[in-house]
Amino acid sequence: MKHGIYYSYWEHEWSAKFGPYIEKVAKLGFDVIEVAAHHINEYSDAELAAIKQSAIDNNIILTAGIGPSKAKNLASPDASVRAAGKAFFEKTLTNVAKLDIKTIGGALHSYWPVDYSQPVDKEGDRARGVEGIHGIADFANNLGINLCIEVLNRFENHVLNTAAEGVAFIRDVGKPNVKVMLDTFHMNIEEDSFGDAIRTAGSLLGHFHTGESNRRVPGKGRIPWHEIGLALREINYTGAVVMEPFVKTGGTIGSDIRVWRDLTDGADEAKMDEDARNSLAFSRFVLGG
Numbered sequence: 001m002k003h004g005i006y007y008s009y010w011e012h013e014w015s016a017k018f019g020p021y022i023e024k025v026a027k028l029g030f031d032v033i034e035v036a037a038h039h040i041n042e043y044s045d046a047e048l049a050a051i052k053q054s055a056i057d058n059n060i061i062l063t064a065g066i067g068p069s070k071a072k073n074l075a076s077p078d079a080s081v082r083a084a085g086k087a088f089f090e091k092t093l094t095n096v097a098k099l100d101i102k103t104i105g106g107a108l109h110s111y112w113p114v115d116y117s118q119p120v121d122k123e124g125d126r127a128r129g130v131e132g133i134h135g136i137a138d139f140a141n142n143l144g145i146n147l148c149i150e151v152l153n154r155f156e157n158h159v160l161n162t163a164a165e166g167v168a169f170i171r172d173v174g175k176p177n178v179k180v181m182l183d184t185f186h187m188n189i190e191e192d193s194f195g196d197a198i199r200t201a202g203s204l205l206g207h208f209h210t211g212e213s214n215r216r217v218p219g220k221g222r223i224p225w226h227e228i229g230l231a232l233r234e235i236n237y238t239g240a241v242v243m244e245p246f247v248k249t250g251g252t253i254g255s256d257i258r259v260w261r262d263l264t265d266g267a268d269e270a271k272m273d274e275d276a277r278n279s280l281a282f283s284r285f286v287l288g289g
Ligand SMILES: O=C(CO)[C@H](O)[C@H](O)[C@H](O)CO
Pocket: 036, 065, 066, 067, 105, 106, 107, 112, 150, 152, 156, 183, 209, 244
């Protein structure tokens, strides 16, 4: 098991440059950094090559996260939006591969966060989502990339809210590089049992996000980490466990994640770093790896 952190912990915008964080997370002891792929198509090839080299130099594995915009929704009822989504993903995956990234996770099958001012068509969005993911899976596979479909809570997406729904979706897609992704923050809202949800995903679990119920770093709250660790060991999970804390207000990240109060008691960067380092030690101990 490899342990990582989403660099957005320190940032306010998905567009923030992620290159400089590689050295920082390596110094904190992480194996993995997750970067936002939302704006990766704006990076030059030279920039991507330098980032790849920095990852090699610092012995860090990169993974990618993305919340596709409404205009790039692979499940849109509008065929032109679906086509724009496919083109966006092909370009994004091509650039992601330049960083040797093997895992991209998020609501790839839909868009994020969902606009609930419009009527919801769960069945239609799910059917188009299956088709959309099926349509980009081979392209990703040829680049050596796994598409990890994140199960989100009801307030952020309507298509997949539980591990069981995630597994059924992945089975309908039926491609070996399309996997389920779980996140303890969302599981805490939707699942009856953390352990059962992880066992339901089983060998289809491709990526795992961690965070407390209020998205503080693991170890600061009341998520049942011991139960989660036992279940991950039981399914022989060998993928990445990426903590995804969101604790600062402000910017697009603060508003997309609905962070309306400072959850750090005014922590400066050194204290934020220390919290991440302590949480990593806690995560390795309780989850394994
Ligand atoms: O859990 C999440 C949203 O609540 C997601 O992992 C990411 O934040 C989103 O896909 C943006 O990368």
